[in-house]
Amino acid sequence: MADPQLLSNVRALVGRQYGRVYAWDEVNAPMIRQWCEIMGVENPLYTDPAFALGTPHEGLIAPPAMLQVWTMEGFHANHYPPGSTDENPYEVLKLFEQYGYNSVVAVNSELSFTRPLRLGEKLYYTTRLDAVGDEKTTALGTGFFVTLVMSHFVEKAGGDEPVGELLFRVFKFRPANAQPAAPAPAASAAPAKAKRPQPGISDDTRFFWEGCAQGQLLIQRCTACATLRHPPAPVCIQCHSFDWDTVQASGRASLYSFVVMHYPEVAPFDHPNPIGLIELEEGVRLIAGLVGIEREQLQIGQRLQVEFQTFDDALTLPLFRPVGE
Amino acid sequence: MTSKNTKRFEDVRPGEVLPELAVPITVGLITGGAIATRDYFPGHHDLEAARALGSPHIFMNILTTNGLVQRYVESWAGPLATFTSLKIKLGAPNYPGDCMTFSGSVTRQDADTRTVEVTLSGKNSMGNHVTGTVALVLP
Structure with missing residues (x-):
């Protein structure tokens, strides 16, 4: 549970407006051209004055995704152009840090554009602390989603004009598995490919995975009453005997039910990812991946046959493939 | 190369799929x-600083991701x-x-x-680097 004093201090800040942060440079062709060059943006509307003149814009405009670029502080941290505010729009994050929520990750960046920016225009933005959510626990850890809205304006003699907005959301959290940052090996130029997650193996389940590695689908059997059971468990569900051995299933089965995972797409799995609840002809069911079939062709009751595939040279899994009647 | 022809609103089919675009991620690009x-920010150009943050290498900043998203959608929609x-x-x-x-x-x-409205994803070997939507007004 979050500390009540922290929540009270944070809520007192929500809705607060922070002063102007100015752009160092006016919207200009060299910065635009260099941005286009590195991004691979080849739209002549940003770089070719003759082309731009002949469009409804009647001249060069800035790429929309550059909106934030103009007001970036640059090389010297916390050194903003003259006239900029001394206030820190991120002060709420410091409050969280006092309570141990030390990590931060950007979650959302939502740009919206009122109109294109033209050469020579000078920008500034103001910030509003828009929202702080309730304490949430995610895969990263426990913390708070913090949303800031930066409203961008162009200075004009007759009154400044709004040109666009940035909604920026971060997750400020206590890491779930706090570990000291281990330096990566010096030669690790390429990122590691995602691997299949390994199962947790216990004394009750080891036979199943060792069977898979041998290309055998093994099912637990009570040696007192001969009842089959899966997933593996220490006690017979019928007679409560602790004694068991295994039988090798034929691998012939039928599709009892299924789901198809579309989202989220998690490496290294293929998507869409069909997963079956499979009824073995011996009478027990298990969950396994389905291969060799399109989602549209999946049918409850269809005949399946087990096969084994080894992933990452480490993990052998039973998968089921449709077979003829 | 971005075509100098801009798609007209009437040209767009519901559910139309954009051509894929593969962007090699390099130290130079990041x-x-x-x-x-x-x-x-040092994590975007300094390998030692990135490692001190627990990253295996320097990592792309959000504003570059935004630029690449713009490029992807714009190269399909056209300059205007x-x-x-x-x-x-x-x-x-x-x-x-x-x-x-x-x-x-x-998608809309x-x-x-x-x-x-275009709904998109940019996927690398670890999964989606970016998912999102872009709204465009077409001539």
Whole structure:
């Protein structure tokens, strides 16, 4: 549970407006051209004055995704152009840090554009602390989603004009598995490919995975009453005997039910990812991946046959493939 | 090369799928993108600083991701498509040596404002680096 004093201090800040942060440079062709060059943006509307003149814009405009670029502080941290505010729009994050929520990750960046920016225009933005959510626990850890809205304006003699907005959301959290940052090996130029997650193996389940590695689908059997059971468990569900051995299933089965995972797409799995609840002809069911079939062709009751595939040279899994009647 | 022909609103089919775009992720793109967006955070150009943060390598900054998203959608829509929003959600980092492949499709069309919404993802070897939507007004 979050500390009540922290929540009270944070809520007192929500809705607060922070002063102007100015752009160092006016919207200009060299910065635009260099941005286009590195991004691979080849739209002549940003770089070719003759082309731009002949469009409804009647001249060069800035790429929309550059909106934030103009007001970036640059090389010297916390050194903003003259006239900029001394206030820190991120002060709420410091409050969280006092309570141990030390990590931060950007979650959302939502740009919206009122109109294109033209050469020579000078920008500034103001910030509003828009929202702080309730304490949430995610895969990263426990913390708070913090949303800031930066409203961008162009200075004009007759009154400044709004040109666009940035909604920026971060997750400020206590890491779930706090570990000291281990330096990566010096030669690790390429990122590691995602691997299949390994199962947790216990004394009750080891036979199943060792069977898979041998290309055998093994099912637990009570040696007192001969009842089959899966997933593996220490006690017979019928007679409560602790004694068991295994039988090798034929691998012939039928599709009892299924789901198809579309989202989220998690490496290294293929998507869409069909997963079956499979009824073995011996009478027990298990969950396994389905291969060799399109989602549209999946049918409850269809005949399946087990096969084994080894992933990452480490993990052998039973998968089921449709077979003829 | 961006075509100099801009798609007209009437040209867009519901559910139309955009051609994929593969972007090789390099040290040059990450550092160059960071500097071109005036982002001097060390994790985007300094390998030692990135490792001290627990990353295996320098990682792409958000503003470069935004630029690449713009490029992807604009190269399909043409030069005179007017962006009204570019909303992204961030996922797996982009590290050098990886490749990010964009895919996307048209998910909404509003004839009154001639607005088309494209929903897209940019996927690298670890999963989605970016997912999001872009709204465009077409001639």
